[in-house]
Amino acid sequence: MSAEFGEATPRLEWPMDLDINALLESGWRPTPFQQFVLKIHSRCNLACTYCYMYEMADQGWRRQPRRMSQSTIDSVAARIAEHARLNRLSEVDVILHGGEPLLAGAGHIRYAVNAVRSAVDPGVTVNVQVQTNGVLLDSVFLDLFDELGVLVAVSLDGDREANDRHRRGPAGQGSYDRVHAGLTNLASPAFRHLFNGLLCTIDLRNDPVGTYEALLAYGPPTMDFLLPHGTWETPPPGLRPDGADAPYGDWLIAVFDRWYHAPERETRLRLFDEIIRLVLGRPSRSEAVGLSAVAVVVVETDGGIEQVDSLKSAYDGATRTPLHVGAHAFDAALMLPSIAARQIGERALSPECQACEIRRVCGAGLYPHRYRPGTGFANPSVYCRDLFRLIKHVQHAVNDDIAAVRDRSRRRRASAQITDPQRGNFTPMPLTPHSLPKEVFLELAAGGGGRDAVERLWTAQDSKRLLLLRGVRDLAEDDAPRVRHAYELLADIQEAAPEVARAVLRYPTVGSWGLRTLHALSGRTPPAPWEIPSAMASLAAVAAIRSGRSETIEVPVIDGAVVLPSLGRAIVPGGGRFAVVRTGDGEAEISTGGVTVRVGADSSWEGLRRIRASHRGVAVELVVDDLDPGRMPGARRTEGRLSEAELHRWESTLQPAWEILIDRHRQVAEETSAVVTVLTPLIGPENGTSSATSKLAFGNIGLSTPPDPHSFAVTLAHESQHAKLSGLLDLIPLTQPDDGSRYYAPWRDDPRPLGGLLQGAYAHMGIAAFWQVERQEPHPADLLLRAHTEFAQWRDGTEAAIRALRTSGRLTAEGDLFTAEMAGTMAEMCAEDVPAEATRRARVSIGRHLAGWRQRNGEPPAGQLPSLA
Structure with a gap:
């Protein structure tokens, strides 16, 4: 096996004496690998002029087997499973790469994907994507990727002229037409859900906005613009490292302005998204910018464990390690100085970078671009001026937008002063009405809508919960200082880390607590023990924990426990009315009555599962x-x-x-x-x-x-x-206010108000649609009969309920439109034939339910009944 390890241990071009043991003693811990790049084929069917793999310093590909063997794949799968288990990972990403990975063939790709997914423990999700040049991307591969749930990213540099300048075949022929054909197929309705985005390498000769719009024509969910690989020894084309210009920064700024100021967000641009996250104080998810630990490892076709392969642009052997999947765990790679150097954040930066005002955003750029013989990677990026110019431009744009939003908010508040004779003047939250496009409304009415429609509904819920919080804050009298402190802390976290605040407030119990507490404060309902304003402090504590802030906040103790929604509860018997939560660096402890409970660490803590x-x-x-x-x-x-x-x-x-x-x-x-x-x-x-x-x-x-x-x-x-x-x-609103009328519902034993009937009809339309599909499957006889029967019963019952809704005279205009669409969906189902035995069973079930309902409630109106014919 040792013969497969390649050459001797490569030189480490790292200027500092990086002592792993000293790092561990200082409290540093390696970040487990989350992303595994598998080089399943080491050759390519293109000869791109800028390729770091074949055209730059490292020519190690010549010594690699063409294709990763099945035995090596099995070893890789076992090592990934081992790494996930040892590091308690619930999810890993596998990227099939090359060379050109599709050269490995459909059968080999199927083997690799299934091998990894079969090897990991139950509960571990394996996300797989393939990075391809798109030349071979035909229906055979797309059908395979659809079957396996493999996402597809494609490299394309713009229109035909821009792409074919560099991305050519071995004989010099252009690749655009073949890639365009593959992309057109990928972007079609049948396979669009597999489309993971486009990668474009920048050429200064290409118009930036024209390049962006050429790529945008394919409707990619995301794009990534890549700086051509270069070092201080071999600078990228058109860049003078000792000059004063920033051509790549200017090129990217032109794209940013076109993208950022568009009326609607057309796609995600990964580099810009990451810079914006960093400007707003969030960690980066990319190795191109920021100081987040790099958690990527590469496995070559021979099973060698390597660093990210873009390092091949620096010098021969830059990626290699002495490790191999046949003999070493991935955890061993985490202890290599060359990999640890990419996980220690600011300590790995050169003195020039450590003194820079944007170091936490820039992070010295992509690691290979820092290389200079003699000083290794302890240098600024060769793109230093370009990154500085781009980041400052993005920073100004984001800060200008934040200032404009704050100014509009202040002006709205100033013009919306409300006087309360009991409480004096206060400023309500500025309100923005939500709207729902008609096409989305109709899709929902037909029973669908999809993820986009659901996100629109969630956005409205976000506003509703913010209003509930404001209402509780304004009406709270008991513990008012605690409530206001919690509200202000949530507002601060929302401004600094909006994603954290949104996740906390989207936890379902926030909605039920907020509305029921508001009702209790207004005297509409008697409060339950947990329906108290000071419970807002528990939400603030969760937000502080999730955002990593250091805070001290008092939270209520209810029935001997401190509940932190979305996290769990601490059992504190004998505690007082309030407990103190201290947070910092993602950890927390809860103290009351002489008892301290560490969140997630003590036996008195019960975490949600x-x-x-x-x-x-x-x-x-x-x-x-x-x-x-x-x-x-x-x-x-x-x-x-x-x-x-x-x-x-x-x-x-x-x-x-x-x-x-x-x-x-x-x-x-x-x-x-x-x-x-x-x-x-x-x-x-x-x-x-x-x-x-x-x-x-x-x-x-x-x-x-x-x-x-x-x-x-x-x-x-x-x-x-x-x-x-x-x-x-x-x-x-789809129904008018309740007038006391009650209706028969074939799924309930009690008479229902019109709103309840609408809810039941809509839900049972989904049940009928489920069984409509299942009855077309080659199920065993008993399950197939169940599918036919369930379809017939809920189709007929739902159709009768919709008929009662439409003849009630109690729908709004929108409700009329909504139920008309529901009726159209049901009409298609009612036109389908059902086997005689399933029809008989459905009729028996419907008749039995109706007889019991009549016995309890009397005779419902004839127009509300399903047909028993």
Whole structure:
């Protein structure tokens, strides 16, 4: 095996005496690898002039096997699984690379993807993407990637002239036409969900805006503009390292201005997104800028473990290590000085960079671009002036926008003073109305909508929860100083780390706590123990923990526990009315009554748990909330915590249910993963499954233990429909105020108000649609009969309920339009034939339900009944 290790240990061009043991003693810990680049083929079918792989200093590709063998793939898969297990990773990214990875062939790619996914432990998600030049990207590969859930990124440098200047075949022929054909197929409706973006290497001779718009024509979800690889020894084309100009910075600024100031965001531009994140104080997710630890490792076709391959542009052997997957764990690579140097942040910068005002944003740029013989990588980037000019330009644009927003907010507040005779003057939050495009409204009405529609609903919920917080703050009298302090801390965190604040406020119990507390403060309902204004401090504490801020804040103790929504609770028996939470660096401790509990570390801490499923590269993760007192108001929830065995049963049933949704109900799966974030266990009936959705807690569903994967899958479809409609009703009323009329619903034992009938009809339309698909599958006879029967029963019952809605005279104009679309969807289902035995069983079930309803409630109006013919 040692013969496969390549040459002797390469030289380390690192000017400092990097002592790993000293680093460990100082408290530094390596960041586990999250991204594994597999060089499954070492050759390429293009001869790009700027390629660092074949045209620059390192020519190691000549010594590599053409293709990674299956035995090496098996070793790589085992090492990835080992690394994920040792470092408790729930998710890893695998990038199939080359050379040109498609040269490995469809069968070999299938083997590699399946090998890694089979090797990792249950619960570990393996996201796979392929980086290709696009020349071979045909329907055979796209069908394979669709089957495996592999995302595809393509390299393209602009229009035909721009691309073919460098990206040519071995005989000098242009590649644009072949890449264009592959991209057109990838961007088609059938495969667009696989499109992971475009990579473009900058050429100063190409018009920047024209290049951007040529790429934009393919509708990529993201783009990445790459600086040509160069070093201080071999500068990139058109750059004079000792000059005063910044040609690449100016080129990128032209693209930034076109992108940033567009009326609508047309795509994501990775470099600009990362710079904006860093300007706003967030960590980078890219090695191109910032000081975040680089967590990428490469495996060559011979199994050699290497550093990121862009280092090949620096000098021969720059990427190599003495390690091999056949003999070494990836953890061993984390202890190499050359890799540790890319994980120690600011300490790895040159003195010039450490003195620079934008060092935390720039991070000295991409590591290979710092190289200079004699001083190695302890230098500024060869693109130093370009990065400085670009970053300062982005910084000014972002700061100008922030100042403009603040100014508009101040002017709105100044013009919206409200006088309250009891409380004096106060300034309400500026309000911006939400709108929903008609096409999205109609898609929702037809039963769909997709992830984009769900995100629009979430955006409205964000505003609703901010208003609830403001209302609680303004009406709170008891503990008013604590509430105001919590509100101000949340506002500060929202300004500094908006993603953190949004995640905290999107936790479902925030909605139920806010509205019920507001009702209690206004005297509409008596408060429950947890419906108190000072619970806002618990939200602020969670936001401080998640943002890494150092804060001290008092939070309420309720029934002997401190609840931190989305995190868990600390058991503090005998504590006082309040506890003190101290946060810092992502950690926290809770103290009261002489007891201190470390969040996530002590036995008195009960953390919320998660269940996960992944299939074809698409994952879902649900927080199982069996702790928060406000998790599902009014539902018959379980009171004790789920045992580990019960939790495992949930997760082991979720996995096949998720496979059903991904394979045959893709839009339902996307909507579910977007709208459902929390699952609350309910007490189940003797037979079947009980489920619930609270309109107060958008994002949470209640569910009893599902008996089988199909029941779990259809319940997720059912409750996602409820959640979507609840979110829509917060924007657009579909029914007029309740006048006391009650209606028959074929799924309830009690008469329903019109709004309840609409909710049930919309959710059961989703159930009928689920079984409509399932009855077309080659299931075993008993499951197939169930699918036909369920389809017939809920199709007919839903159609009758929609008919009652439309003839009620109690819908708004929008409600008329909405139910007309629902009726159109049901009409298509009602036109389908159903086998006789399934029809008979459906009629028996409908008749039995109706007879019981009549016995309890009397005779419903004839127009509200499903047909029993």
